[in-house]
Amino acid sequence: MLGGMLALIRYSVPGAQAEEFTGQARTIMRTFAAQDGYRGGHIGRSVDEPELWALVSEWEGAGFYRRALSAARMDMYPLMTLMINEPSAFEIVPGDPEG
Structure with missing residues (x-):
């Protein structure tokens, strides 16, 4: 797969909200997966800071x-207060990193 982009949306989630967050994050990822141009994605949690989560697609x-963000906005709305406000779209740099 050449070109394209990565999206990284980070969240700061208090421990007491982790279960609710993961349920809503799965809903967001299902909405993303149903959109044109989607290649794949994951929900991740920091191993060093367990309150830091990421949706990567x-x-x-x-x-x-x-x-896709527009299509998922209603799914994303409940998590807006937990979202870290930073750029989320990254261009994939083509080429073999070893060569």
């Missing part, structure tokens, strides 16, 4: 990701 391009 890969897309054919930024336009696909932006449209």
Whole structure:
């Protein structure tokens, strides 16, 4: 898969909200997976800071990701107060890192 982009949305989730967060995060990822241009994704939790979570997804391009955000906005709304406000879209740099 050449080109494309990665999306990384980070959240700061108090321990008492972790179960509720993971349920809502799964809903968001299902919505993403149903969108055009979606390549795959994961929900992750920091091994060093357990309150830090991430939704990571890969897309054919930024336009696909932006449209998916629009489609998922109602799913994402309950988690907005936990979201870390930072850029989330990253261009994939083509090429073999070893060569």
